[in-house]
Amino acid sequence: DAGVTQSPTHLIKTRGQQVTLRCSPKSGHDTVSWYQQALGQGPQFIFQYYEEEERQRGNFPDRFSGHQFPNYSSELNVNALLLGDSALYLCASNSPGYNRVAGGELFFGEGSRLTVL
Amino acid sequence: QKEVEQDPGPLSVPEGAIVSLNCTYSNSAFQYFMWYRQYSRKGPELLMYTYSSGNKEDGRFTAQVDKSSKYISLFIRDSQPSDSATYLCAMSAFQGAQKLVFGQGTRLTINP
Numbered sequence: 001d002a003g004v005t006q007s008p009t010h011l012i013k014t015r016g017q018q019v020t021l022r023c024s025p026k027s028g029h030d031t032v033s034w035y036q037q038a039l040g041q042g043p044q045f046i047f048q049y050y051e052e053e054e055r056q057r058g059n060f061p062d063r064f065s066g067h068q069f070p071n072y073s074s075e076l077n078v079n080a081l082l083l084g085d086s087a088l089y090l091c092a093s094n095s096p097g098y099n100r101v102a103g104g105e106l107f108f109g110e111g112s113r114l115t116v117l
Numbered sequence: 118q119k120e121v122e123q124d125p126g127p128l129s130v131p132e133g134a135i136v137s138l139n140c141t142y143s144n145s146a147f148q149y150f151m152w153y154r155q156y157s158r159k160g161p162e163l164l165m166y167t168y169s170s171g172n173k174e175d176g177r178f179t180a181q182v183d184k185s186s187k188y189i190s191l192f193i194r195d196s197q198p199s200d201s202a203t204y205l206c207a208m209s210a211f212q213g214a215q216k217l218v219f220g221q222g223t224r225l226t227i228n229p
Contacts, residue, residue: 004160033215040125042205042219043161056216090160094215106215108153108160 002027004109006091012115013081021076021112025093029107032074034066035090037111043090049074078114086116120144123206123220132229136193140206140220143187147208150182151217152191155203164204165191168212196227 005024013019025032031050035043045058049068068074072093078085088111123140130136138152149168153161165180167173167189173180179192189208193200206220 031215040221042121042123042207042222043217044219045216048215058216092215105163105166106217108162110158110160 004029004091004093004107006089006109006112008112009110010113010115012117014117015081015083017081017116018077018079019081019114021078021089021091021114022073023076023091023093023109024073025091026107029093029095030072031094032068032072033092033106034074034076035092035108036060037088037090039087046076081116083116086114088113118143120218121206121208121220124223125221127224127226129226129228130196132196132198132227134196134227136196136200136225136227138191138193138204138206138223138225140189141187142189142208142218144208144210144218145184145187146210147218149209149212149214150180150189151207151209152178152180153205153207153219155205155222157202161205198227198229201226 004026007022033048034046037043046060048056052068063079065077090111091109092106094106121142152165154164155161167180167182170182170184177194181190203222203224205222207217209217
């Protein structure tokens with residue numbers, strides 16, 4: 001049973017460029033969220049996707065956007081990259097919950113490490 | 118002030134020692150408390166999950182929650198070199214929520 005898979009694992013971009021990161025949730029999961037983990041910090045919630053719509057959003061600017069596809073996979077897009085966007089981007093998924101907030105354990109992928117030069 | 122504060126360490130102890138990791142929080146809406154373990158270059162994995170105040174034990178690991186003090190702890194008994202990792206506390210207001218609030222993480226090294 002494949003867990004949460006993310007691609008690419010590493011990438012380097014320059015300031016001002018745009019990046020797309022991809023995530024496939026764990027089998028049986030339909031809800032995906034994205035987190036940003038700066039070096040030496042804990043993960044910070046970016047947003048959550050369910051039924052192809054953004055359901056919750058953390059304190060991130062509109063440069064961060066996402067998409068969820070009918071097969072539950074998801075993309076994170078970041079426009080106009082800044083040096084401060086350098087981080088590990090984690091995707092997480094969990095199983096359907098009774099009221100969309102009472103889902104099961106959150107499973108994380110291994111992340112995509114973005115370096116902005 | 119951050120919602121969740123965690124001493125970043127680093128913390129280095131000899132094998133077999135008892136390790137205590139702690140977090141404080143300010144949001145009284147938090148009801149669900151988790152500890153994640155993150156090995157280098159890996160994603161976080163859930164270690165312990167507790168609801169409200171009290172203790173929960175799982176093998177060598179014990180999680181404690183004191184909601185009155187807004188303070189949670191993770192104890193590791195008989196620590197092993199394989200326990201060397203970064204430990205992250207995380208909290209949410211709802212069960213199974215996708216939006217977790219994490220502490221900064223404590224980097225732990227167990228020396229053989």
